[in-house]
Amino acid sequence: MNTWYREERRYNRRIKNMTEDKLHKVRHSMAHVMAEAVLEKFPETKIAIGPAIEDGFYYDFELPRPLTEEDLEDISERMRRIIKEGQEFQRKAVSRKEAEEFFRQQKQDYKLELLEAIGPEEEVSMYTQGNFTDLCRGPHVESTKELNPQAFQLLSIAGAYWRGDEKNQMLTRIYGTAWNNPKELRQYLQRLEDIKKRDHRRLGKELDLFSTHEEAGPGLIYWHPKGGRIRLAIEDYWRAEHLKNGYELLYSPHVGKSWLWETSGHLGFYNENMYSPMKVDENDYYIKPMNCPFHIMIYKNGLRSYRELPLRWAELGTVYRYERSGVLHGLLRVRGFTQDDAHIFCTPDQIEDEILEVLRFSLHMWKAFGFSDIKAYLATRPGEGKSVGDDASWQQATESLRKAIEAEGLDYEVDEGGGAFYGPKIDLKIKDALGREWQMTTVQFDFNLPERFDMTFVDRDGKEKRPYMVHRALLGSIERFFGVLVEHYGGAFPVWLAPVQARIIPVAEAFNDYARELKAQLLAAGLRAEVDVSEARMNAKIREAQQEKIPYMLIVGEKERESRSVSLRRRSGNQQEVMSIEEFISFTRQKIENKEEL
């Protein structure tokens, strides 16, 4: 997958369209109250910005000293007091000059800077409550009486660059959450707890799926046997589906000579994500951060005719990218990962069908993995001079992306100018079981690489022409996808993915032999089965299997041995069924085939 040259636009966490919302006003007002409390505690504080965000608010400050947990407690106390005082929020439209004088006199440099950024046609307004006045567009609640002193909580302290630019001063950001009433706050905090329980890093440890090792390097994932089984199930399905959908599978090297990366341009624009070269026979070799140049080499291995296009070439390609130490995060942000990458090379008149096909295929895969809530983002050509390729191609490419989205009836937003310099793209965001959005799939045009590598095909008219090239990753990276999958299912994988599908539990040692025999039979049938012949009692074994979230427990004793059957207990509870071994095998096979949960 090519792409991901750095995007210029910044991700904005603030949510739109919430200005009308009461809670939004509450949160925004809460930010002001917090700023008032902070200024009261540290009068020399310089205040920066303090918006409402999803679930809460924050405010950035330049403080005389770092904050501690106790400071947060103290600030919370002051906030509660301020709220109880019932201070009124008063809006005042002011002239630019008035505002400037005011903030100059208050020595609020950041506010002066913000003031400059306000367009000349916009009205400048200030909000005051108590002793605190802020440059602010509003809206706010009428009075702090509308805020509930028991329905907010300051959550964390973080560093944040002024205006999000690391060249600027680092400020102290205080995050808080605020709700209409204490009950809502409790529910929110409970939700945070639930999210913690599903955290893939926690479950990865509890279920023995993967690890990382300080001594061996951060951001590098070690897949344990159980994680490996799940990965295998994912990849097997992935390969089978790709073959069914007209893809060929490639394998490419992990390193390439500098020529490759110079030609692709990565050494120029992707350099900061690439690792230093290694010397081989006096040549510089780079470990790959992307697979695309390799696929292009295969394309260029021979003359290509229009008759063999489209080519759909996929690879589970493992790439390594340098990521700054502070951004690494479990499986979601790592330094080595496997992309489920593919490149499509086609003629311009094939492009529309190809895009539609990719999108369909993508949605099909997401459904199989239990995700159905999907939103598309269409990113179009960046502004003047910031992209390569001619207008007509951009237009055609963008339109074929749009048509595909509309044909599939997907909800989508257009990100005007948000495309990469080499082409427009569609990103898909999926919603997980907890309603969180994750960006996984990306489908990107590339007008750059075919040019750089001088890729051609011989058309009907005997002339050499430039093929269209599309990069796409459906799951994104296997690591990240796996992390999201673990959280989506909370570790309770559907049968087809579960590392252990059935655990056989003899009621007593006397039945261990039958249990072992049963296991052999299940393995022979292609099922993932284990037998628990430990010293523990049956109840303890059940409890353990339950905690490991194994879909099926097969309890076997005298009755089952006599009748060559199993007593099936599902992890969902204790409804039990007795069935013959053959029945259980076909029962499970069907669940796997249909990708049912249990």
Place this chain on the structure above:
RNA sequence: GCCAAAAUAGCUCAGUGGUAGAGCAACGCUCUCGUAAAGCGUAGGUCGUCGGUUCAAAUCCGACUUUUGGCUCCA
């Protein structure tokens, strides 16, 4: 990389300057058991690493490593 916090047994955690602890897991013994934890016992840690302060450091200080929450970036 930057700001802040953290790192104690395989896991979860207690231990605030004076001889390293608990529960679970592991191992051993007893029990031979029908749908979420039987009982008893044993072993396990140079308290992330290196340096400093101190008569004495898990504890105080510094550097480094890793992790966490953010900033930035992104699959």
